[in-house]
Amino acid sequence: MDFTLSKKHEMARQLFKDFAEAEVKPKAQEVDETEKFPMDTVEKMGKCGFMGIPVPKEFGGQGCDILTYVMCVEELSKVCGTTGVIVSAHTSLCIDPILTYGTPDQKKKYIPDLASGKKIGAFGLTEPGAGTDAQGVQTKAVLDEETGEWILNGSKCFITNGEVADVYIIIAYTDIVEGKKGRKVKRFSAFIVEKGTPGFTFGTKEKKMGIRGSATYELIFQDCRIPKDALLGPRGKGFPIAMHTLDGGRIGIAAQALGIAEGALERTIEYTKERKQFGRTIAQQQNTQFQLADMATKVEAAKNLVYKAALKKQEFADGAKVSYSVEAAMAKLYAAEVAMEVTTKAVQLHGGYGYIREYDVERMMRDAKITEIYEGTSEVQRMVISGALLS
Amino acid sequence: MKVVVCIKQVPDTKGGVKFNPDGTLDRGAMLAIMNPDDKAGLEAALRLKDEYGAEVTVLTMGLPKAEEVLREAIAMGADKGILVTDRVLGGADTWATSTTIAGALRNLEYDLIITGRQAIDGDTAQVGPQISEHLDLPVISYAKDIKIEGDSVVVERQYDDRYHVLKAKMPCLITALSELNEPRYMTPGGIFDAYDAEITVWGRADLKDVDDSNLGLNGSPTKIAKASDKVRKGAGEKVVLDTPEESVSYIMGKLKEKHVI
Numbered sequence: 001m002d003f004t005l006s007k008k009h010e011m012a013r014q015l016f017k018d019f020a021e022a023e024v025k026p027k028a029q030e031v032d033e034t035e036k037f038p039m040d041t042v043e044k045m046g047k048c049g050f051m052g053i054p055v056p057k058e059f060g061g062q063g064c065d066i067l068t069y070v071m072c073v074e075e076l077s078k079v080c081g082t083t084g085v086i087v088s089a090h091t092s093l094c095i096d097p098i099l100t101y102g103t104p105d106q107k108k109k110y111i112p113d114l115a116s117g118k119k120i121g122a123f124g125l126t127e128p129g130a131g132t133d134a135q136g137v138q139t140k141a142v143l144d145e146e147t148g149e150w151i152l153n154g155s156k157c158f159i160t161n162g163e164v165a166d167v168y169i170i171i172a173y174t175d176i177v178e179g180k181k182g183r184k185v186k187r188f189s190a191f192i193v194e195k196g197t198p199g200f201t202f203g204t205k206e207k208k209m210g211i212r213g214s215a216t217y218e219l220i221f222q223d224c225r226i227p228k229d230a231l232l233g234p235r236g237k238g239f240p241i242a243m244h245t246l247d248g249g250r251i252g253i254a255a256q257a258l259g260i261a262e263g264a265l266e267r268t269i270e271y272t273k274e275r276k277q278f279g280r281t282i283a284q285q286q287n288t289q290f291q292l293a294d295m296a297t298k299v300e301a302a303k304n305l306v307y308k309a310a311l312k313k314q315e316f317a318d319g320a321k322v323s324y325s326v327e328a329a330m331a332k333l334y335a336a337e338v339a340m341e342v343t344t345k346a347v348q349l350h351g352g353y354g355y356i357r358e359y360d361v362e363r364m365m366r367d368a369k370i371t372e373i374y375e376g377t378s379e380v381q382r383m384v385i386s387g388a389l390l391s
Numbered sequence: 392m393k394v395v396v397c398i399k400q401v402p403d404t405k406g407g408v409k410f411n412p413d414g415t416l417d418r419g420a421m422l423a424i425m426n427p428d429d430k431a432g433l434e435a436a437l438r439l440k441d442e443y444g445a446e447v448t449v450l451t452m453g454l455p456k457a458e459e460v461l462r463e464a465i466a467m468g469a470d471k472g473i474l475v476t477d478r479v480l481g482g483a484d485t486w487a488t489s490t491t492i493a494g495a496l497r498n499l500e501y502d503l504i505i506t507g508r509q510a511i512d513g514d515t516a517q518v519g520p521q522i523s524e525h526l527d528l529p530v531i532s533y534a535k536d537i538k539i540e541g542d543s544v545v546v547e548r549q550y551d552d553r554y555h556v557l558k559a560k561m562p563c564l565i566t567a568l569s570e571l572n573e574p575r576y577m578t579p580g581g582i583f584d585a586y587d588a589e590i591t592v593w594g595r596a597d598l599k600d601v602d603d604s605n606l607g608l609n610g611s612p613t614k615i616a617k618a619s620d621k622v623r624k625g626a627g628e629k630v631v632l633d634t635p636e637e638s639v640s641y642i643m644g645k646l647k648e649k650h651v652i
Contacts, residue, residue: 008586011459011466015577049578062580072579 003304012068016075019048020083028080031213032363037164038213041083046117050076051090054317055099060112066317070255070310077259078266079360081367082213084259088252089160090114094121097169097190097245101233106192110167122165123249124156124219125242132380134171134239135186139221141172148228150191152221155203158374162217163202168193170219171242174235188238191230199224210366247328249375251313254306254331257339257371261299264339264346264364268292271350271359282349291349295342302335326388333381336371343368392445392539394436395499397492397506397522398429398464400457404511407620413608414615415482416512425460428507432567434574435537436505437468443539446470448499452480452491458590465585466577473499477594482608485513489521490605494598496526503544504564508533519566529563535571 005013023044031038045051053069055061062068069091077084095114098106113119130136139154152172159168170191179185193200203218233241269292272283282288309331312324343365347354354361372378402408403422411417425433439445449464451457452475461472475495483491496504504526506519516532523530535554536547546565548555577585595606604610632638646652 006586007459008582011463011577011582011585012579015466015579015582019576048576049580053579057580062578062583064579064583068579068583 009067009071012064013071013075015048016050016072017078019045019050020075020079024076024083025079028082028360029357029363031080031082033212033357035207035212037215038080038083038086039164042086042117042120045083045087049116050087051117051120052095052111052115053091055095055111055115059099059107059115061115066251066310066314067307070251070306073252073255074259074262074306077256077367078263080213081256081260081364081370082211084256085160085211085214085253085370086120088249088256089123090121090165092249092252093123093160093245094165094167094169096248097123097232097241098192100244101190101237101241102192103229105229106232110192114167119166120161120164121167121169122159122161123169123245124159125171125246126156126158127154128157132377134188134242137171137173137186137188139170139172141174141189141191143174143228144225147225149225150228150230152191152193152199152224152226154221156219157203158206159217159219160214160374162215162219163205164215166195168195168219169232169245170221171238174238187236188242189235190232190238190241191226192232193221193224193226193230197224197226208370210363210368210370212366243325246375247323247325248313250328250332250381251306251309251324253371253375254302254309254328254335257332257335257368258299258302258306260364260368260371261295261302261335261339261342264343264361264368265292265295265299267360267364268295268346268349271353275351288349291345295345298338299342302331302338305331305334326385329376329381329384332371332376333378333385336368336378339368339371340365392439392443392503393448393499393501394439394445394503394505395448395450395496395501396429396433396436396464396469397504397519398433398449398451398460399426399507399510400424400451400453400460401426401510401512410618410620413482414618415608416618419454419456423456423459425463426507426510426512427569428509428511428567430507430574431569431571432505432507432565433464433467433469434572435534435565435567436503437575438572439503439537439539440468440470445503448473448501450475450492450495450499452476452483452488452495461590462582462585462588463577465588466581467575468581471591472588473591473593475593475598479595479603479607482611483606484611484613485515485517485521486612487606487608487610489518489525490601490610491598492518493522493525494601495593496522497599498593498597502561504528504562506564506566508566508568516566519564523564526564529559530566531557531559531563532566534565534567537565537567537571 049062052061053064057063073084073088141150170193173186174189175187199222201220206216272288275282309327312327315322346361400423403424409417409420436447447469448471449469450473509516531546533549534546535549538545545558630638
């Protein structure tokens with residue numbers, strides 16, 4: 001067991017850090033204030049290969065591992081939670097399921113443009129009546145036997161990268177079967193839907209508390225016809241595909257949460273060394289020192305969980321028949337709660353200034369909250385973890 | 392087309408500066424980066440690769456850890472890296488350095504050699520032009536734009552308040568300014584490739600047509616008498632009088648007293 005990063009991972013981290021400092025940090029406040037999706041940054045990230053880090057080179061990706069991808073989301077999120085989630089949703093929720101379940105033709109068609117950042121990806125499972133409870137999904141796909149097309153009807157909400165994305169993974173029910181207790185149970189399937197398909201439109205853009213530059217939209221499908229080969233994976237396997245995708249997505253969000261917490265800690269260390277009260281810096285006061293020690297310890301623990309989940313997913317990607325579901329749930333649960341706690345303490349240690357928008361920690365505290373909610377709430381993570389413990 | 396870019400690992404100015412007892416820099420103990428002018432030279436070479444399919448080799452002389460800048464260059468897109476390292480080469484001034492690098496370059500085929508104008512640690516701007524003298528090549532220094540025309544290069548050379556447009560037949564040597572371009576970022580995949588790539592390591596024995604008397608500390612005409620870190624300025628005097636007017640007139644008085652105004 002080795003906790004030391006290899007030299008190539010260290011260099012990759014430095015690259016992400018340099019990019020984040022030079023290209024992302026200067027715009028973070030403006031992106032938050034204006035709620036404008038940072039398309040220019042995404043284009044730059046595409047050129048640098050950040051939009052396809054764990055994608056094999058044969059599909060135009062960078063051929064790197066999951067840990068490198070996780071460090072990218074982490075470093076971006078240290079300075080801007082919005083930019084972190086753009087990469088996370090694109091990579092984990094769109095590229096990953098196509099790579100895992102796509103046919104050779106689907107991979108060839110979609111992955112190179114997604115991995116190079118020419119196209120942006122998104123994922124749609126959540127609906128107004130179906131968040132944590134996926135059985136509530138109302139979006140329906142019916143196969144038109146005559147034309148061989150699928151007809152989609154329904155809507156999705158809170159979709160990250162909505163409207164800006166070109167490629168969407170959509171979960172819809174395709175069959176209703178009789179369950180074990182004689183109850184009707186929906187069978188879901190996954191589909192790849194392209195922006196611009198007739199019948200596919202966007203509803204309201206959500207106004208959010210945090211990650212305000214991230215585009216969060218409602219997706220609407222009205223008799224939206226998609227080709228037969230838009231089905232991703234086997235018919236009726238949409239639910240396991242969605243759950244598997246979310247397992248990976250949780251590692252991305254855990255990395256985002258970790259980055260936000262680290263960013264807030266860094267800012268707070270800088271600030272407490274400058275801010276003077278009662279004739280000395282607040283960093284010289286024992287309360288501050290103890291708070292910082294607690295924050296740093298929790299951040300480090302979160303980092304270990306997140307990196308461990310990344311390595312476990314890597315084992316899976318390398319062909320081992322292992323599940324990383326529990327590791328991903330633990331990493332996300334803990335990192336998200338640490339992000340919330342650390343950013344809240346960061347604001348407190350900044351005093352009045354921490355409540356002012358000019359200071360990064362104010363934004364970070366708002367950005368941190370979503371990590372406890374999306375891609376499975378903290379409660380869902382506890383369900384996943386305890387489910388594995390008690391099974 | 393073959394381009395060799397000479398790069399140098401220099402102390403990161405964000406870290407502290409440390410010296411050996413003989414006054415030379417203790418490079419092993421400092422945070423290090425690729426010299427900014429050299430990075431611009433590398434970017435210029437990579438653009439020639441993008442446009443003309445040039446093969447780009449990066450060459451550096453330094454401690455074994457200077458391998459890091461070669462890997463960084465490969466992660467940016469360079470094809471090959473060569474590290475010239477040997478104890479007998481340590482403590483070299485510009486003369487011994489240029490002699491060493493020229494000795495290494497004699498083993499290589501090239502159409503163009505690009506070096507940075509100067510390194511941020513020594514600030515001499517001598518090594519590039521000296522290499523060209525050793526190899527009997529035309530040199531164009533302070534390049535702010537490089538174009539290829541047939542078998543020649545056309546370079547805009549920065550010159551105080553104007554620039555000169557110079558044309559030279561290849562092979563030739565160009566020294567680049569950091570203003571030349573905005574160097575590209577590495578890519579994550581490039582970093583992974585760079586760590587799989589094999590770095591060629593050369594020592595004294597691999598240098599062609601050089602004399603030992605021109606190498607290392609002993610072969611360096613420059614002797615450092617004394618070296619020290621910059622002395623930090625004091626905190627200064629804070630002027631907080633009763634009114635801003637009084638403070639301003641106090642400061643003006645002090646400035647006049649010191650003949651600043």
